Amino acid sequence: MQKTPLTIRPATAADLPALAEIYRKARAFMAASGNPTQWGTTDPRPEILRQDIAQGQLFVLCQGNIPHAAFALVPGNDPTYAVIDGAWLSDAPYATIHRLGSDGTCHGVFAAAVAWAAARQPHLRIDTHADNHIMQTLIARAGFCYCGIIHVADGSPRLAYERLPG
Template identity: 55%
Template sequence: MIRQAEERDVADILRIYEAARAFMRRSGNLTQWTGGYPSEEIVHTDIARGVSYVLENEAGHLHAVFALIPGDDPTYAHIEGAWQDTSPYATIHRAGSDSTVRGTFRTILDFACSRHDHLRADTHADNKPMQNCLEKSGFTYCGIIYIADGTPRRAYEWSAAHSTADDPVK
């Protein structure tokens, strides 16, 4: 089940992000989400903005979190490459899992696609598992964007208008 995150979820969200950081390190991604990112302040801000969502199992255990943010993302204004679609979009950010449930990213995408016909996401060059998830889910690699601190990220896009019958995301 996916629901909007609430303040009572903050401790679980931080636990999930810590598990996600540990998974990244084990997967060879040593530089993404360092320095305590995403911070507790970011978690509170996402909840207050109504863009933070959690996944919980039948027993009420929170096992994943993500932000789904509609509207233009300033870091996507310039891309070394090209976006396929200039229509309004939502961005998937800060997706993390504690690895207790399989298929989490598929669930996140199904949820996001049920609300938006155009999605964007980005990830670190060392985050091969996320790159594979995006590509297997019908996202197209579009180029390099730079986040606020100036570091590069691989940018991806999915749009209902440009998807094919073979794309898994519908």
């Protein structure tokens, strides 16, 4: 039996219950994989997801009509990336992938999200927690280069990566 391919569409307010479940499962997986602190027990918070939806920057990955994963694609300069202990590869305009989470039922979610994002903005940045070894592997596999350490709003460090066009 062939699986339905993943499709990506903008998230809507009607997706909020599915998003809550996707991120609940993602947090549980992260904790079980040795990364319990990156999102804790509540991130990303519902108000952030609602804001992302209102700004048209939250997307769901679906099989058929069922959302199984989500991510934000945020265009423009990210304030948390303004200071880096290291160096970015380029100062050209970019978009940032944030809040990528999956319910764990589909394979190829990260690759699909990056390909979709790169088709819209080929210059991409992303960051992850030092304990998120699975994400670090996926990021490297997708052609991102490690650039250094940035700090998120609460002051905690993140590993920062960049992928140039081409």
